[in-house]
Amino acid sequence: MLSCQTDSYLQEKQVTHDYDYHHDLDNNDNFSPDGKWLVYDTRTDSGGIAESGKIEKVNIETGEKKVLFEIQNNEIWGPGAGAVSYSPMQEAVVFIHGLANSTKENPYQQWRRTGVIIEDANPNVPIYMDAREVTFPFTQGALRGGTHRHEWSGDGKWIGFTYNDAILKALEDSTGQKRNLRTIGVSKKIRPVNVDKNDENVSGEWFSALVVRVVPNPAPGTDEISHAAGDSWVGTKGYLQKNGQRQVARAFIGVVKDKNGKDVNEVFIVDIPEDITQPGELGPLEGTKDDFPMPPKGASQRRLTFTAETKYPGCTGIVRSSPDGNSLAYMAKDENEVEQIFLIAPFGGKPRQLTVHDSNVSGNVRWHRSGNAVSYIYQGSIMLCKLGEAPFEQRITKLTPPTNPAPSNLVWSPDGKMLAFNRLMLKEGKAASQQIFVVEVTM
Numbered sequence: 001m002l003s004c005q006t007d008s009y010l011q012e013k014q015v016t017h018d019y020d021y022h023h024d025l026d027n028n029d030n031f032s033p034d035g036k037w038l039v040y041d042t043r044t045d046s047g048g049i050a051e052s053g054k055i056e057k058v059n060i061e062t063g064e065k066k067v068l069f070e071i072q073n074n075e076i077w078g079p080g081a082g083a084v085s086y087s088p089m090q091e092a093v094v095f096i097h098g099l100a101n102s103t104k105e106n107p108y109q110q111w112r113r114t115g116v117i118i119e120d121a122n123p124n125v126p127i128y129m130d131a132r133e134v135t136f137p138f139t140q141g142a143l144r145g146g147t148h149r150h151e152w153s154g155d156g157k158w159i160g161f162t163y164n165d166a167i168l169k170a171l172e173d174s175t176g177q178k179r180n181l182r183t184i185g186v187s188k189k190i191r192p193v194n195v196d197k198n199d200e201n202v203s204g205e206w207f208s209a210l211v212v213r214v215v216p217n218p219a220p221g222t223d224e225i226s227h228a229a230g231d232s233w234v235g236t237k238g239y240l241q242k243n244g245q246r247q248v249a250r251a252f253i254g255v256v257k258d259k260n261g262k263d264v265n266e267v268f269i270v271d272i273p274e275d276i277t278q279p280g281e282l283g284p285l286e287g288t289k290d291d292f293p294m295p296p297k298g299a300s301q302r303r304l305t306f307t308a309e310t311k312y313p314g315c316t317g318i319v320r321s322s323p324d325g326n327s328l329a330y331m332a333k334d335e336n337e338v339e340q341i342f343l344i345a346p347f348g349g350k351p352r353q354l355t356v357h358d359s360n361v362s363g364n365v366r367w368h369r370s371g372n373a374v375s376y377i378y379q380g381s382i383m384l385c386k387l388g389e390a391p392f393e394q395r396i397t398k399l400t401p402p403t404n405p406a407p408s409n410l411v412w413s414p415d416g417k418m419l420a421f422n423r424l425m426l427k428e429g430k431a432a433s434q435q436i437f438v439v440e441v442t443m
Helices: 166-175
Strands: 037-041 054-059 065-070 081-086 092-098 113-119 145-152 158-165 183-188 207-210 228-233 249-257 263-271 300-303 315-321 328-333 339-345 348-353 361-367 373-378 381-386 396-398 408-412 418-425 433-440
Touching: 037 081, 037 433, 054 081, 054 092, 065 113, 081 145, 092 145, 145 166, 145 228, 158 166, 158 228, 183 228, 183 249, 228 315, 249 300, 249 315, 263 315, 263 328, 315 361, 328 361, 339 361, 361 408, 373 408
Parallel strands: 113 145
Antiparallel strands: 037 054, 054 065, 081 092, 092 113, 145 158, 158 183, 183 207, 228 249, 249 263, 263 300, 315 328, 328 339, 339 348, 361 373, 373 381, 381 396, 408 418, 418 433
16 A cells, blocks of 8 residues: 555544534535635434434534524424535525425425525525426426535536426326436526415526436437536636636536446536526427426537546546636546546546555545645545645645544635544444534645
8 A cells, every 4th residue: 555645644623512413514615705614414314404404504613503594393304404505705505495395295305405595694594596496387597396416606606506307207207217317507696586486386586597418318329418416616717718718617427328328427517608598409498398498508518538438437426626627536447447536627638547546535525725636535534635746655645544434525614724524423322423523734
C-alpha cells in the first residue's frame, strides 16, 4: 500500500451531541455563506426522509442549534423534509418537502415531493420553489412529479435537481412498460408559476424546466440514455467556452446501452441556456399526457466518456466539478480493475487518472475550494489528493484515522479551511445516529 505524506491525523471536533436522531448532511452543500453554520435533516432509519420532520442548523463553534423548519405531526409516511443545501449567496436553504396530503396509503414518494426554500430570517415560512401540476392541461414552468437533491448554482441564481414524473409513473403502472425514468432539471427565479389548486398541485415561485432527455429504451451503441443522476453544477460560474464566454452547465451520469444492449454508466454534460422559457425542438416544456416535459431551446447534452467498449466499463458517483469548471471528477475502474478517481474536461477528450490506490476508492468525492485538491473516502479514512505531476504518494494525505463505519457526506466550508462530515456514532441505550464532525485543514 502506498504511504501518505503524514500519519499525524487532524483533530476532529464533534459538533452535534443529540443521539435521539440523525443529523444528516446527505452529501450536499451544508455550510452557511459565512461558514459558521451547518444545515442538516433529521431522517430516520425506518422512514428515511419521509420521517424527517425537521430541518435544523448548528453553529460549528458553539454547538447552538436552531430549527429552520418543522412539520407538525409528521408521520413515517410523510410528508417529510430533507436533503437540505445552503445557498452560497444568501442565508437561505432549499430542501425536499413531501406532499402535504401524504398518507399511509399514498405516502412520500420520488414523484410526490417538491422543493421548498426557507430564509434563515423567516423560519417555518415555506417558499415553494418548483411548481407541481398533475392535472391536464399542464402549465409551462411547472413540473408533474417530484424534485430531489436540490443544489444552488455558485451565483445563487439557479437550483438544479433530479426528477421523477408522476404522470409517467401512473402510465407505467397501467401499461407495465418502464416509464418512471429519473432525469435532471433546473429552476430559475424568472416568475411565479401558478397552477390550479388541489391537494396534489403546488404553485411555485421559480420557473422550472427539465434539461436532460431520457428514453425508456435507448438504441444500443448510441448516446441515448434511460436514466440521469449523480449531477452537479459545472464550476461556480460555469465553464469557459473556446469563444471566451462562460456557459452554465450540469454534469451527470447517464445510462446508455452498449452495442450488445447492456446498460453502462457514462459521464455527460448538459449546456443550459440563460432563457429556459422557450420550448425546444423535442416538444413542449410542460410535457404531454404520455411523455416528459421537454428541454428548452438551446439545451444541449453530450457524452464525455466512452467506457462501454473498454475492459472495465462504467462510471460512478456524483460528477463533481472544479471551481473553475475546467475539470470534472468521477469514479471508474482503472486497468487493474480498481475503482479510482478520474478527471475529464467539460469538452471531453482523454480522461486523466488522479488516484492510484491499490484498492477501491469508496466515494464522497469533493473538490477543495482552491481547485488544487480533491477529498474522498478510502479504506475508512478521509483522504486529500493534490493535483499536479508529483508521484501519487507525495500528493496524498490521510486526514482522519480509518474507522468502520467510515465517515461520510464530506462538505467544505466556503473558505476551504474547514471540512465537515458525518460519523455514525453509538451511545449506550441508543440506536446508532449520524453526528456532525469538523476538522480544520491547512493547504
